[in-house]
Structures are given as C-alpha cells and as structure tokens.
Amino acid sequence: MQNPIIDAILKRRSSPLLDSPAPNSQQLEMLVRCASRAADHGNLRPWRFLYLENEHRERLSEALVKMAESEDPALPDFKRTKMAQKPYRAPAILVAISRNIENPKVPVLEQQMATAAAVQNLLLAAFSMGLGAYWRTGSACNSQIVKSALAVQSAETIVGFIYLGAAKQQALLPKSTDDWSNYLQIGLTEK
Template sequence: MAQASSVSPLNVLLDRSSTGDLVAPAPHGDVLARILSAGLRAPDHGHLCPWRYVVITGEARPTFAEHVVAAVARQEPEAPEKKREKRRKRFSETPMIIALGMHLRPDHKVPVMEQEMAVAAGTMNVLNALHMEGFGGVWISGAFCEDRSLLSQLGLEAPHRLAGFLLVGTPEKSDRCHTRPDIGDYMAFWDGQSPIAFGADDRRKER
C-alpha cells in the first residue's frame, strides 16, 4: 500500500509558481477533465457559469499559432517580427494550450466585472490543480486576445471575450519555485482607529 504523503495541501499550493519552460506530457483524459473541473468550483455570483475552456493540442497547434500571429499583426501592427515569431513558437511548440473563454451576459444584474472575476478565479483553480497533479503552466494575455477574428475561431462571438491562454505541460525543471515577497508587507489588521498602511507601499516609495 502506498504511503500517504506528509506534505500538506497548503504547502503544495505555497510551492506553486508559473513557468513557461514546459515539455511533454500534458494532462489528458480523465486527469485533464478533473483539472478543468476544478475551474468550475470557483465563486460564481448568479450561477452564470461563465467558464469556457478550449483545448488545443497536437497537430492543431501550428495551425492555431498562425491565427495568433495574424491577430498580433492586426492588433499590434507596429510589433516587431521578433515578437510575432515568439508567439508562433510558443503556440506551436507548447504541449497544450487552453483558451480561457468568458461567456458574458452584459444584460444580467450580476456586473460583467464579477462575471470576469469568476473566470479569473476559475483560471487560478486550474493552475493550482495542474501543479497538484505534477504539471505546470503559465497564464498569458495581450492585445491579440481582443481580436474578434481570433475569438470567432474559439467560438466566442460578441459579447463574449477571452481572458487569455494557459500554456500547459510538464515543467522542464523540477525545482521551479520562485521567491515570493513576505506576506507581512501585504496584509494589515483593521482596528477602526489606526490608519491602514502596507509595508509593500512604503517599499515602493523608497524606490
């Protein structure tokens, strides 16, 4: 019988960091379904279920990469060729790409911003689930994510939008945890008397 891990779930989350240095394999089958299901556990005011995940793998990647490059050319005509080639390479070679669709309802009483936050919260759940299953990912976005032709390729007709893409695979380096700031600089206790101040803000003033 396998021995239970002594590492707590919280410590696993504290070790998570984004990485674009990804190689095969990427999750598939039931594992992928469970990882994406974690996204659907995010807070969702109004139960609108705004999450839409489009998975791009295998031979579809180079084809989709050309759509991305074309979107960059339309949205950022001044972008250097080096930037376009970087997009082409990443979308062609990363083991898996997950488009983060936002199925929005502007006419609903729940503000659009809250619907977008539900998608963002779901994306963080997916990143955490990837990490907990031994995979890795990085969340990317840019002006090209607003390109309506690209969004149409992903089944996201107006008013629906895109929160970006997750590039997914297995981290090339096992020890990838980046140093995080001290939480003491980013939290405060409200007592109703003293003004709130954050160490992080003071440090920025010093720069």
C-alpha cells in the same frame, strides 16, 4: 500543521518551460472539474474552456500572425516567426473564456473575476498533479482576428491562454523575500 491544500497553495509556481506530454484525458477532466469549483456569483458558470492540443494550435498560430500583420503591415520576418511559434511553447493550451452572460444581478466584470478564480483553481490543481502550467494573456485576448479563429463570440472575453505540459524544470519555491505582512492591513488608521 500538515495540510495538503495549504501546502500546494504555498508552494505553487508557474512553469514557463513546458514539454510533451500534454495532459491526458483524466488529467484534463480533473483540471476542468477543479476550475468549475471556483466561487461563482449567481451560480452562472460564466466560464468555458477551449482545449487546443497538437495540430489544433495551428489555427491559433495563424491567427497570431494575422493579428501581428494587422497591427504592423511591414511586419519583419523574425517577428512573424516569433508570433507563429508562440502556441508551440507547450503541447497544449487551454483557452479560458468568460461567457459574459447578461444578468441583472451579476455584472460582466464579476463573471470575468469568477473565470479568473477558476483559472487559479486550475493552476493549483495542475501543480498538485505534477503538471506544468503557465497563464498568459497579451493583446491576443482582445483581438477580433484571434477570437474569430477560435470561434469565441465578440461578447465573450478571453481571460487567458493557459499553457499546459510537463515542466522542463522543477518549480522553484516561491521567493522567501515575499513577506505576506506587506499585503495585510488590520483595521483602519486614525481619522
């Protein structure tokens, strides 16, 4: 059966090694449009995306260093350099943010789940457009220093830093040892 959507889902891989160029404006628009078609309880549109390209990554780099220094006042130089370089692993980063809107019917966790679903749509769209993408998290997501530097409100959640660019190497096919039947139980076991 030929189905381009199923084909892309089955073949999608992340690209940890990314090079220039960053997505162009049409590609960026398409990524965000695809992300915004995620399942969304209450149609709240709980997500927002912050695009950091070229020199805009500098603010993130500085904040990561400050965060690491706050965690370890005696931070060795090599660790400082490592933190500072993280945002430069790709020409662009899309910060995926859950806005965590107050709502009587839709808990914040569900809004974060919807934002994660939006990120997965975005990864699939990037893959099928021939762009490389890599979802990263880590302590930076919860750091007040990082959130302030990026003007992310305290009540919001950073769901991920999506590194974007040109994949340095062809995405590998998903491992054939990954047997889908391990993840499925049909019905309930006997009482």
